[in-house]
Amino acid sequence: MHVIVVGCGRVGSEVARNLSANGHEVVVVDRRAEAFRRLGEDFAGTTMVGVGFDRDLLEAAGITEQSAVAAVTSGDNSNILIARVAKETFGTSHVVARIYDPRRASIYERLGIATVATVAWTSERVLRHLLSVGSTRDWIDPSAKFTMVERRVPADAAGTSIASLESAIAGRVALLHRFGETSIPAAAMLLQEDDQIHVIVSAGNTDLLDQQLHSEGGH
Amino acid sequence: MKVIIAGAGSVGRYMAEQLQSSGHDVTLIDNQVGIVNNRPKDSKRGVTWYLGDACEVATLEAVGAADADVVAAVTGDDEDNLVVSLLSKQEFAVPRVVARVNNPKNEWMFNDMWGVDVSVSTPHLLTGLVEEAVTVGSFVRLLSLEGGKARLAEVTLATNSPAIGKEVLDLGLPRESTVVAVLRGGHVVVPRADTVLHAGDEVLVLVTGGAEDDVRKALVG
Amino acid sequence: MISARRKNRGQQTSDSGGDPVSVSIAEVQARQLVCVTGKVTRMTARPTSGQPALAVTVTDESGTVTAVWTGRRSIGGITLGRRVAIKGMAIQRGAHLEFTNPSYTLLPR
Numbered sequence: 001m002h003v004i005v006v007g008c009g010r011v012g013s014e015v016a017r018n019l020s021a022n023g024h025e026v027v028v029v030d031r032r033a034e035a036f037r038r039l040g041e042d043f044a045g046t047t048m049v050g051v052g053f054d055r056d057l058l059e060a061a062g063i064t065e066q067s068a069v070a071a072v073t074s075g076d077n078s079n080i081l082i083a084r085v086a087k088e089t090f091g092t093s094h095v096v097a098r099i100y101d102p103r104r105a106s107i108y109e110r111l112g113i114a115t116v117a118t119v120a121w122t123s124e125r126v127l128r129h130l131l132s133v134g135s136t137r138d139w140i141d142p143s144a145k146f147t148m149v150e151r152r153v154p155a156d157a158a159g160t161s162i163a164s165l166e167s168a169i170a171g172r173v174a175l176l177h178r179f180g181e182t183s184i185p186a187a188a189m190l191l192q193e194d195d196q197i198h199v200i201v202s203a204g205n206t207d208l209l210d211q212q213l214h215s216e217g218g219h
Numbered sequence: 220m221k222v223i224i225a226g227a228g229s230v231g232r233y234m235a236e237q238l239q240s241s242g243h244d245v246t247l248i249d250n251q252v253g254i255v256n257n258r259p260k261d262s263k264r265g266v267t268w269y270l271g272d273a274c275e276v277a278t279l280e281a282v283g284a285a286d287a288d289v290v291a292a293v294t295g296d297d298e299d300n301l302v303v304s305l306l307s308k309q310e311f312a313v314p315r316v317v318a319r320v321n322n323p324k325n326e327w328m329f330n331d332m333w334g335v336d337v338s339v340s341t342p343h344l345l346t347g348l349v350e351e352a353v354t355v356g357s358f359v360r361l362l363s364l365e366g367g368k369a370r371l372a373e374v375t376l377a378t379n380s381p382a383i384g385k386e387v388l389d390l391g392l393p394r395e396s397t398v399v400a401v402l403r404g405g406h407v408v409v410p411r412a413d414t415v416l417h418a419g420d421e422v423l424v425l426v427t428g429g430a431e432d433d434v435r436k437a438l439v440g
Numbered sequence: 441m442i443s444a445r446r447k448n449r450g451q452q453t454s455d456s457g458g459d460p461v462s463v464s465i466a467e468v469q470a471r472q473l474v475c476v477t478g479k480v481t482r483m484t485a486r487p488t489s490g491q492p493a494l495a496v497t498v499t500d501e502s503g504t505v506t507a508v509w510t511g512r513r514s515i516g517g518i519t520l521g522r523r524v525a526i527k528g529m530a531i532q533r534g535a536h537l538e539f540t541n542p543s544y545t546l547l548p549r
Binding site (some may be wrong): 212 | 325327
């Protein structure tokens with residue numbers, strides 16, 4: 001996958017190194033060239049000095065609809081600009097932005113931008129967002145039979161009820177995060193595009209969950 | 220009118236002073252303690268100063284954005300100006316949002332995507348004014364309104380302009396445009412249908428939609 | 441679906457934790473945090489300045505209102521006939537009221 005990481009701080013550099021080590025094509029952008037030192041000598045990706053919401057720069061970085069973009073600079077405002085330009089100008093669907101201010105985060109979620117707040121801030125969460133269908137798990141029970149995974153609901157799955165998803169995967173949607181609020185969803189609630197759900201499912205059924213979320217159902 | 224100005228630099232302070240002396244209720248927001256503390260002691264009554272980050276909903280709430288008529292985002296930082304505009308429009312439904320463009324490269328974002336009704340790019344404006352001063356016979360864009368949907372432009376009629384000797388009515392200007400004013404010999408002529416244009420007239424037009432080319436043809440040739 | 445109506449002007453924002461007032465569409469006033477429920481009766485693409493935008497008309501027995509989402513061409517689940525609840529701050533656009541990027545909830549038929 002082609003990934004553009006804007007902001008080469010602690011988390012940005014970790015995300016970039018991790019993705020590159022896993023074989024993804026990574027471009028790291030930062031306003032200051034010195035920041036790239038964090039990437040280390042053997043970083044296989046490319047670096048570009050510049051402003052991440054500059055259209056010319058993103059184009060030069062090779063952005064396409066299939067790219068993934070992580071806006072992880074130290075400024076909330078920059079991150080939102082980067083995320084919106086990537087999403088709205090270039091049609092990139094895998095975009096995640098780091099937002100320190102949780103109140104602003106909920107506002108941006110209404111724009112359809114996945115945000116990761118500082119409290120839950122780890123490079124792992126960013127990676128999980130970028131690689132939405134992934135093998136990362138939140139938790140696995142002691143018997144190793146059940147696991148809890150986090151997924152972002154794609155547009156195709158919008159309108160599916162919690163009850164019908166749960167029954168299809170023989171699991172439970174434990175938590176739903178939408179527009180800045182987290183709740184334990186009622187069975188009759190309908191999933192919406194960009195919802196973040198934590199699902200408890202048997203360890204063997206995570207693929208089934210992903211199938212259910214990514215198939216075009218009649219809702 | 221209640222006006223909130225984000226950014227108490229020279230632009231913001233100037234605006235505050237001007238607006239307050241016209242009788243408006245003005246609040247200036249800045250997040251630099253030094254600037255707020257060093258505000259002019261003879262500060263005109265009526266300008267409220269607020270220390271805070273205008274990009275935060277809590278700050279906008281505290282200064283009463285909920286009943287502001289205008290928010291002007293005029294900091295020296297385009298990102299801040301865009302975010303202030305978005306929050307003002309989306310969270311507080313402020314009827315009119317004006318924003319300053321510092322870097323012309325960012326101008327493309329200053330429209331309704333970010334809640335901006337009117338953007339002013341000082342470098343762009345200055346360039347336009349310079350062009351307007353030195354160029355005769357070309358179409359100079361001065362100002363963008365309504366999120367880019369309308370533009371104020373200026374043409375100084377050259378001697379070979381097809382508009383010379385014609386009445387405004389006969390210019391063949393498209394419906395989506397209108398002649399706003401004609402500057403002639405230091406006077407402003409309010410154009411009427413039968414106003415005749417002369418070489419050297421500075422014609423100010425308001426253009427919407429895709430009418431620019433037709434307007435250019437009518438005035439420049 | 442009208443619950444207790446409170447007179448709620450003043451400082452409220454969509455995400456301030458202030459509660460929206462549930463009203464019928466005809467009762468929506470500009471600059472008041474409200475929640476309305478209705479059916480999607482029209483969807484239009486409204487690109488401006490080269491960026492996409494989606495305008496959705498929502499109708500209940502009392503009237504219609506428009507919700508506009510900037511930067512998007514579609515929203516999953518928002519289709520003609522869908523029942524939705526919209527929560528947001530309406531803004532006066534000329535003669536009518538509009539919500540900009542409001543929160544929304546898809547409702548069962």
